[in-house]
Amino acid sequence: MMRMLQKNYIGMVLLLFMAVSVSAQKAERDFIRKGNRFFKDSVYVDAEVNYRKALEANPQSTVSMFNLGNTLTQQNKLQEAMEQYVGATKVEKGKSNLAQIYHNMGVIFHSQKDYAKAVEAYKQSLRNNPKDDETRYNLALAQKMLKDQQQDQQNQNQDQNKQDQQKEQDKKDQNKQDQKQNQDQQQKSQPEKKDNEMSKENAEQLLNSVMQDEKDIQDKVKKQQVLQGGRLEKDW
Secondary structure, three states: OHHHHHHHHHHHHHHHHHHHHHHHHHHHHHHHHHHHHHHHOOOHHHHHHHHHHHHHHOOOOHHHHHHHHHHHHHOOOHHHHHHHHHHHHOOOOOHHHHHHHHHHHHHHHHHOOOHHHHHHHHHHHHHHOOOOHHHHHHHHHHHHHHHHHHHHHHHHHHHHHHHHHHHHHHHHHHHHHHHHHHHHHHHHHOOOOOOOOOOHHHHHHHHHHHHHHHHHHHHHHHHHHHHHHHHHOOOO
16 A cells, blocks of 8 residues: 555656646747747847746756847847857757857857957867858858968067067167266366366476576576686785
Protein backbone atom coordinates (compact mmCIF):
# COMPACT_ATOMS: atom_id res chain seq x y z
CA MET A 1 0.00 0.00 0.00
CA MET A 2 2.83 2.43 0.83
CA ARG A 3 4.57 1.74 -2.48
CA MET A 4 1.37 2.31 -4.37
CA LEU A 5 0.87 5.71 -2.75
CA GLN A 6 4.47 6.62 -3.48
CA LYS A 7 4.07 5.78 -7.14
CA ASN A 8 0.87 7.76 -7.38
CA TYR A 9 2.63 10.73 -5.70
CA ILE A 10 5.55 10.62 -8.10
CA GLY A 11 3.18 10.42 -11.03
CA MET A 12 1.30 13.46 -9.84
CA VAL A 13 4.52 15.43 -9.44
CA LEU A 14 5.63 14.52 -12.96
CA LEU A 15 2.27 15.52 -14.42
CA LEU A 16 2.41 18.83 -12.55
CA PHE A 17 5.95 19.50 -13.74
CA MET A 18 4.97 18.72 -17.33
CA ALA A 19 1.98 21.03 -17.06
CA VAL A 20 4.14 23.85 -15.72
CA SER A 21 6.74 23.23 -18.42
CA VAL A 22 4.15 23.28 -21.18
CA SER A 23 2.66 26.45 -19.76
CA ALA A 24 6.10 28.11 -19.63
CA GLN A 25 6.84 27.09 -23.22
CA LYS A 26 3.52 28.51 -24.38
CA ALA A 27 4.17 31.77 -22.52
CA GLU A 28 7.64 31.95 -24.05
CA ARG A 29 6.28 31.45 -27.56
CA ASP A 30 3.54 34.03 -27.03
CA PHE A 31 5.96 36.67 -25.76
CA ILE A 32 8.36 35.99 -28.63
CA ARG A 33 5.54 36.38 -31.17
CA LYS A 34 4.49 39.68 -29.60
CA GLY A 35 8.08 40.85 -29.50
CA ASN A 36 8.55 39.97 -33.16
CA ARG A 37 5.48 42.00 -34.15
CA PHE A 38 6.70 45.03 -32.22
CA PHE A 39 10.19 44.62 -33.71
CA LYS A 40 8.78 44.47 -37.23
CA ASP A 41 6.87 47.71 -36.56
CA SER A 42 10.08 49.30 -35.14
CA VAL A 43 8.50 49.65 -31.71
CA TYR A 44 11.71 48.47 -30.06
CA VAL A 45 10.87 49.39 -26.46
CA ASP A 46 7.80 47.14 -26.46
CA ALA A 47 9.70 44.45 -28.32
CA GLU A 48 12.36 44.52 -25.62
CA VAL A 49 9.74 44.16 -22.87
CA ASN A 50 8.24 41.05 -24.49
CA TYR A 51 11.57 39.38 -25.18
CA ARG A 52 12.57 39.89 -21.56
CA LYS A 53 9.30 38.30 -20.44
CA ALA A 54 10.07 35.38 -22.75
CA LEU A 55 13.41 35.00 -21.02
CA GLU A 56 11.70 35.03 -17.64
CA ALA A 57 9.59 32.12 -18.84
CA ASN A 58 12.65 30.32 -20.21
CA PRO A 59 16.08 31.74 -19.22
CA GLN A 60 17.78 29.33 -21.65
CA SER A 61 15.88 30.53 -24.70
CA THR A 62 18.54 31.45 -27.25
CA VAL A 63 15.86 32.79 -29.59
CA SER A 64 14.79 35.28 -26.94
CA MET A 65 18.42 36.21 -26.25
CA PHE A 66 19.18 36.70 -29.94
CA ASN A 67 16.02 38.74 -30.62
CA LEU A 68 16.55 40.80 -27.49
CA GLY A 69 20.13 41.47 -28.61
CA ASN A 70 18.85 42.70 -31.97
CA THR A 71 16.29 44.96 -30.27
CA LEU A 72 18.92 46.44 -27.95
CA THR A 73 21.20 47.05 -30.94
CA GLN A 74 18.45 49.04 -32.65
CA GLN A 75 18.26 51.18 -29.51
CA ASN A 76 22.04 51.65 -29.57
CA LYS A 77 22.42 49.72 -26.31
CA LEU A 78 25.41 47.92 -27.75
CA GLN A 79 26.99 46.67 -24.53
CA GLU A 80 23.71 45.11 -23.36
CA ALA A 81 23.17 43.62 -26.79
CA MET A 82 26.62 42.07 -26.76
CA GLU A 83 25.89 40.47 -23.40
CA GLN A 84 22.79 38.80 -24.85
CA TYR A 85 24.72 37.50 -27.88
CA VAL A 86 27.53 36.13 -25.74
CA GLY A 87 25.02 34.42 -23.47
CA ALA A 88 23.33 32.86 -26.50
CA THR A 89 26.62 31.43 -27.84
CA LYS A 90 27.09 29.57 -24.55
CA VAL A 91 23.74 27.79 -24.89
CA GLU A 92 23.01 27.50 -28.60
CA LYS A 93 24.12 24.31 -30.36
CA GLY A 94 22.76 24.82 -33.87
CA LYS A 95 25.40 25.95 -36.35
CA SER A 96 23.02 28.10 -38.38
CA ASN A 97 21.89 30.02 -35.32
CA LEU A 98 25.46 30.37 -34.04
CA ALA A 99 26.49 31.78 -37.42
CA GLN A 100 23.83 34.50 -37.14
CA ILE A 101 24.77 35.32 -33.54
CA TYR A 102 28.49 35.70 -34.34
CA HIS A 103 27.64 37.71 -37.47
CA ASN A 104 25.72 40.26 -35.40
CA MET A 105 28.51 40.38 -32.82
CA GLY A 106 30.89 41.19 -35.67
CA VAL A 107 28.62 44.02 -36.82
CA ILE A 108 28.69 45.60 -33.36
CA PHE A 109 32.48 45.34 -33.09
CA HIS A 110 32.74 46.77 -36.61
CA SER A 111 30.58 49.77 -35.70
CA GLN A 112 32.81 50.41 -32.68
CA LYS A 113 35.92 50.29 -34.94
CA ASP A 114 37.22 47.31 -32.97
CA TYR A 115 38.23 45.63 -36.21
CA ALA A 116 40.36 42.91 -34.63
CA LYS A 117 37.38 41.55 -32.67
CA ALA A 118 35.09 42.04 -35.65
CA VAL A 119 37.40 39.90 -37.78
CA GLU A 120 37.39 37.13 -35.18
CA ALA A 121 33.57 37.23 -34.84
CA TYR A 122 33.08 37.03 -38.61
CA LYS A 123 35.48 34.10 -38.78
CA GLN A 124 33.50 32.31 -36.07
CA SER A 125 30.34 32.94 -38.07
CA LEU A 126 31.87 31.48 -41.23
CA ARG A 127 33.09 28.43 -39.34
CA ASN A 128 29.47 27.66 -38.57
CA ASN A 129 28.14 28.68 -42.00
CA PRO A 130 30.88 28.89 -44.67
CA LYS A 131 28.31 29.72 -47.39
CA ASP A 132 27.27 33.10 -45.97
CA ASP A 133 28.47 35.61 -48.58
CA GLU A 134 27.43 38.65 -46.55
CA THR A 135 29.60 37.56 -43.62
CA ARG A 136 32.47 36.83 -46.00
CA TYR A 137 32.18 40.35 -47.44
CA ASN A 138 32.04 41.87 -43.95
CA LEU A 139 35.12 39.86 -42.99
CA ALA A 140 37.11 41.15 -45.98
CA LEU A 141 36.06 44.72 -45.22
CA ALA A 142 36.97 44.39 -41.53
CA GLN A 143 40.37 42.94 -42.45
CA LYS A 144 41.06 45.91 -44.73
CA MET A 145 39.94 48.39 -42.08
CA LEU A 146 42.12 46.63 -39.52
CA LYS A 147 45.15 46.86 -41.82
CA ASP A 148 44.52 50.57 -42.45
CA GLN A 149 44.03 51.15 -38.74
CA GLN A 150 47.31 49.45 -37.90
CA GLN A 151 49.11 51.45 -40.61
CA ASP A 152 47.65 54.71 -39.28
CA GLN A 153 48.73 53.78 -35.77
CA GLN A 154 52.23 53.01 -37.00
CA ASN A 155 52.42 56.36 -38.80
CA GLN A 156 51.19 58.15 -35.70
CA ASN A 157 53.85 56.41 -33.61
CA GLN A 158 56.54 57.43 -36.09
CA ASP A 159 55.32 61.03 -36.11
CA GLN A 160 55.27 61.04 -32.32
CA ASN A 161 58.83 59.71 -32.22
CA LYS A 162 59.94 62.44 -34.62
CA GLN A 163 58.25 65.08 -32.49
CA ASP A 164 59.89 63.69 -29.36
CA GLN A 165 63.30 63.71 -31.04
CA GLN A 166 62.79 67.27 -32.28
CA LYS A 167 61.77 68.39 -28.79
CA GLU A 168 64.89 66.76 -27.36
CA GLN A 169 67.09 68.47 -29.96
CA ASP A 170 65.39 71.82 -29.32
CA LYS A 171 66.03 71.33 -25.62
CA LYS A 172 69.72 70.67 -26.24
CA ASP A 173 69.97 73.72 -28.50
CA GLN A 174 68.28 75.86 -25.88
CA ASN A 175 70.70 74.61 -23.21
CA LYS A 176 73.65 75.51 -25.43
CA GLN A 177 72.19 78.94 -26.06
CA ASP A 178 71.62 79.48 -22.34
CA GLN A 179 75.20 78.45 -21.57
CA LYS A 180 76.53 80.87 -24.19
CA GLN A 181 74.41 83.70 -22.81
CA ASN A 182 75.71 82.96 -19.31
CA GLN A 183 79.29 83.04 -20.54
CA ASP A 184 78.72 86.30 -22.38
CA GLN A 185 77.12 87.79 -19.28
CA GLN A 186 80.05 86.75 -17.13
CA GLN A 187 82.53 88.30 -19.56
CA LYS A 188 80.59 91.55 -19.61
CA SER A 189 80.57 91.70 -15.82
CA GLN A 190 84.40 91.56 -15.68
CA PRO A 191 86.27 94.96 -15.98
CA GLU A 192 87.72 95.46 -19.40
CA LYS A 193 91.40 96.45 -19.70
CA LYS A 194 92.17 99.50 -21.70
CA ASP A 195 94.69 99.34 -24.51
CA ASN A 196 97.10 101.65 -22.69
CA GLU A 197 96.63 99.97 -19.32
CA MET A 198 99.72 98.05 -18.19
CA SER A 199 99.98 95.15 -15.86
CA LYS A 200 101.14 95.54 -12.28
CA GLU A 201 104.43 93.81 -13.05
CA ASN A 202 105.12 96.09 -16.01
CA ALA A 203 104.31 99.16 -13.90
CA GLU A 204 106.73 98.04 -11.19
CA GLN A 205 109.47 97.41 -13.75
CA LEU A 206 108.90 100.83 -15.30
CA LEU A 207 108.90 102.51 -11.90
CA ASN A 208 112.14 100.77 -10.93
CA SER A 209 113.68 101.78 -14.24
CA VAL A 210 112.68 105.44 -13.72
CA MET A 211 114.02 105.42 -10.19
CA GLN A 212 117.29 103.92 -11.36
CA ASP A 213 117.59 106.50 -14.12
CA GLU A 214 116.89 109.27 -11.65
CA LYS A 215 119.51 107.92 -9.30
CA ASP A 216 122.04 107.75 -12.11
CA ILE A 217 121.27 111.32 -13.07
CA GLN A 218 121.62 112.50 -9.50
CA ASP A 219 124.96 110.72 -9.18
CA LYS A 220 126.18 112.40 -12.34
CA VAL A 221 125.00 115.79 -11.12
CA LYS A 222 126.80 115.34 -7.82
CA LYS A 223 129.98 114.43 -9.60
CA GLN A 224 129.77 117.42 -11.87
CA GLN A 225 129.11 119.70 -8.90
CA VAL A 226 132.20 118.37 -7.19
CA LEU A 227 134.31 118.85 -10.29
CA GLN A 228 132.91 122.26 -11.01
CA GLY A 229 133.18 123.24 -7.37
CA GLY A 230 136.82 122.36 -7.51
CA ARG A 231 137.34 124.57 -10.48
CA LEU A 232 135.38 127.48 -9.04
CA GLU A 233 137.13 127.49 -5.70
CA LYS A 234 139.25 130.72 -5.05
CA ASP A 235 142.01 131.49 -2.64
CA TRP A 236 140.89 134.14 -0.25
